Structure formats: C-alpha cells, structure tokens
Amino acid sequence: MIRNIFSAAVVAFSLVSCIAYAFAAEDKVFKVDKEFYPYYPSLMKWDKTSAPFTPPETCGECHEQQYKEWKGSVHQLAFQDPVYQGELNKAVKAVGHEIARQCEGCHSPVGVVTGEVKKPGISGLSSIALNGVSCDVCHSISGVTHTQTPAKVPENGSFILKPGVDGKDGPVLIKRGPLQPSQECGGGFHSCEQSTLHKQADLCASCHQVYHYDTHFPLEATYNEWKQGPYAQKDIHCQDCHMVDSATFRRSADDFKKPARGEYRHYFNGANYLLYYLASAAAQKAGDKQLADTLTEKYKMAVDRLQAAADMEIAPVYRNGSLAELKIRVKNVRAGHNLPTSLTNVRQMWLEVTARDDKGEVLFTSGTVKSDGALPEDARVFNSDGMGNDFHFAIDPWVVTAFSRHETIPPRGYKDVFYGLAPKKGQKVSIEAKLRYRQADQAVAEALLSAVPKDIDLKAIYGLERVPTLPIVDMVVRKAELTVAGK
C-alpha cells in the first residue's frame, strides 16, 4: 500500500531501529581491517607519494575533446548533484558522519583522500573536489582492493588511486589509459602506462556496485547484472555503450560489435535526464548559454538511450472463445544490465494502459499519474521496494537492508504483465499502452531536494521557486486492436 508514499511515520520508525542496529552490529558482517581500508566504509585506497592530483581544467588544456565531452556529464556533476547532496545531508543527520565517507568515496573520491570534503555542501571546495568523478580519478586508478574482502566482489569504491610516484627530481605523474603509449605520450606533463583495466567493466565496477554501508546488502548492482548477462559473455563492456555516441551504442547492443578505437567518447551518458535538466537550468541562470546548450544535448541523448532500451508487444488471451486478458510483454532490448538498473528502489518505469470498446468508451485504465504526481496503487511498476530490518517499506540507503519486491528486466530478457478484460458487447477492443519512466516519485524528489545543505540555494543556483513537476519520458508507445471473439 505504501509503495509510492514517502511515509514520514514509517521512515522515522525505521530510522530508530536502524540506529540501534548500527551500534549493535559493529563488524557484524565481516571484520574490517581499518588500516588496510583507511576510508571505510569506502573501500578506496590512496597509494600516497609526493605526486599531487590534477584538476580537470589542466588535463583539458591538452585533451580538449575529452574535456568537452566530460564537462556537464553525470560524472562531472556527481558531487554537486543537488539530489545527491540532499540525500547525503539526510544520511549524515540520521546515522552520523562516518557514512559520508562511503558516499563521497564514489561521488568525490579525491575530495575524500585529500581530506578536503568534510561535510555535506559545496562551498569553499577546490575544482578537483567539486568535479566529482574527474579525469584524474579514473586515469589514476592502478588496481582494485576487493580481492581482500570475504565477498571478493567489487563494491563501495574498491579501487586504488595512484596519481604518480616519487622521482629523482620530484614527483612524476603517471596516467593510465587503453593505449600502448607513444614516445611523446603526456607532452612532458605526465608519463603513460597501458592498462587493461581501462578497457574493461571492472574499472567501472568499484563504483557501480553500491552495498549497504554496514549490512552489506547490494543496493545497486549494475556490474553484477551485466556480468551475469549476454553482453559480458560477448565481450561488450560498459565503455562500449556509455563511452560512444548514440548510433555506436545501438550497434554495440544489437550486433555485439566492439566500437573502433576512434569511436570512444567521454559522454558517460545513461538515463539521468533530470540531472541534465537541473544543470541546464543552473547554466542558464549563470548566463553560460554554451554550457546550457551542451546540457540540453546530453538531455536528448539520455532520452534517446532510454527510448532505445525497451520494446513492447501487446497480445490477447482468450478463454472459452472470448477475450479474457490482455498480455503486455516488456522487453529489455538494449540495456547491458537490468532495466531499470542502479537505484532500482527510486527510479520508476511503469505501464500506463487504456482499453476502449467499439464506441470509444473506456473499459479500464491503469497507471495514470495522479494530480499530486503519485502513481496509482494499481500501476504495474518495474523497479524494487526497499525495506528495513523490521519488514517495513523504506527508501533511504542506510535503512534498506533487503528488497521486498524486485521486478527489473534482465538484459535481453522480458517480463509479461496481464490485465483482466471483460468486454460485454462489441467486436473489438482497442488498447493503448505506454512504457513510462522518471527518476523518482514526485514526493521523493521533493523530499530530497528540500533536504539540500544550506549552501545550495535552489533559487539562486537553479532559479527554482519550488520543485518542478518531474519530466516523464515515454520509452515505448504501442497500440493494438483485439477481437472480442477468439480461439
């Protein structure tokens, strides 16, 4: 019943039990060697030398194209993202500051190891901390740390940052990439190392697997979903869909064909058009028309990816010679992991269906968004419901220790949904079905955006007087005419 309602009472109750549990459950899942993992609950490590981290603008001076593509990406925005900052602020208030390192270890890793990021909020931070997942995060990654955990799965920032080494005459920067380095590699600024990790999903895995900070429950498991699916078997990695343009992504997905060397781009484009929408509003407010246009392009690319991801079939089910049910098959045709993936207990992908008789009279509807922005209780939603230890609905990642319902569609798989029909008269029933998507329930988005730290003024930065109605994308729309009498 409370699936889509952000019930204050339930959340408050779960929080109390969660805090009690957190104290009682210290090291319950496995003993943590805090010397080996100094940023626990983030599993990140810093191979510390005199070599400093470099802000993205400096990399951009020589790597103009990569910089232009990455700027305005979800990775660049990962730390400033107001939806993230709202949730981070709530997390720290609910369970104390320790949990923040887990979050920041993926949303601004360099900010954590340098000690710069100390609390939720964005004021007074340097470019490298503010720019979240920047160039020097990925290109300083030299290895992984999850081989030392009992579970041995990548999770919670299990990578090693090694921006360089101590040289004879001071620090030497080393940047790792996919290519066999040339003589001139690094232009005198850095040296280069070829890295197979950078061609593989394993580079992305340490951040794209979010586990509960204490109980170890997999809240987000994009890498595991990919690993168990057909794309991993056919050697199509995250990079082959997310580091290329839309046409190349479709080819990777449809033909299991790897992009050519020159086709890789630093877009990291997925499904989060809402973040581009917010960032574009901020760029407009700041008078940066060029950035606002770039963000609008990124918005369109994310919508295009969502619309390419799914397909749908409508079929009748007859019983005793009469139309008895409507079957809708929703197929994941191009997502390399489950659809939806990641924050499956927050994202919403659902069916809106209308059936009419010969005269155009509505026989039934399902899944129409209510006037307050909530989904009706009968909506067929593909996502998951989180719950706390107490078997109550919960949404916050420090409370959720299991899914009470987990209905996502595996890569190149499908799910069937049935609707009962009882057409009394007429010969035909016409159906319109839409597969719709949004980043979150309206009430959840409002709760997160109103929890942002004080130094993020939604009106001053984004020009928002209030949280706007979240844009909804129609991923697939199909119509069909079904005959009432049948086999």
Ligand code: HEC
């Ligand atoms: C293992 C790395 C990792 C950790 C740890 C992590 N996140 Fe994230 N977070 C991600 C990734 C990856 C995404 C993007 C997933 C997606 O787009 O669905 C994300 C997305 C989010 C979003 C959605 C943002 C949006 O614009 O829709 C919020 C909110 C968020 N994280 C908050 C947190 C908080 C709070 C914590 C700590 C309790 C945390 N994250 C810990 C990797 C991480």
Ligand code: HEC
């Ligand atoms: C999320 C991780 C990530 C971030 C952030 C990132 N890169 Fe990369 N980069 C990669 C990966 C993975 C490849 C290899 C892709 C491939 O197989 O060609 C790559 C490739 C490269 C290459 C080799 C040539 C090419 O384009 O394929 C250069 C140069 C480069 N990146 C520079 C940068 C710069 C500059 C930035 C910041 C503006 C940046 N990268 C941000 C992961 C990242």
Ligand code: HEC
């Ligand atoms: C002074 C110019 C200069 C700066 C600054 C610079 N690079 Fe480079 N980099 C080069 C040149 C030149 C190459 C070799 C040609 C190429 O691949 O574009 C190179 C190559 C690379 C490669 C490809 C390595 C490979 O073999 O796959 C990566 C990755 C890379 N740089 C990352 C970075 C990052 C990250 C930064 C910022 C920390 C950075 N570079 C700053 C000049 C520079």
Ligand code: HEC
């Ligand atoms: C250091 C951690 C880190 C690494 C490494 C990393 N990511 Fe991410 N990624 C994130 C975070 C955090 C977000 C979400 C930020 C947010 O929504 O606020 C994200 C978001 C994304 C998104 C956008 C999702 C959306 O909803 O639109 C894509 C696509 C993505 N990452 C792909 C990759 C790929 C491909 C790689 C490997 C080449 C990679 N990431 C490596 C942390 C990381």
Ligand code: HEC
């Ligand atoms: C065959 C192509 C393909 C591959 C391979 C692939 N993805 Fe995706 N990915 C998609 C498509 C299409 C979407 C948009 C639909 C969706 O949200 O699932 C997407 C969406 C995402 C999102 C956004 C989810 C959200 O809720 O906003 C993230 C994060 C992501 N992918 C990360 C990854 C990572 C990490 C890997 C590798 C482990 C990967 N993807 C492999 C095609 C792919």
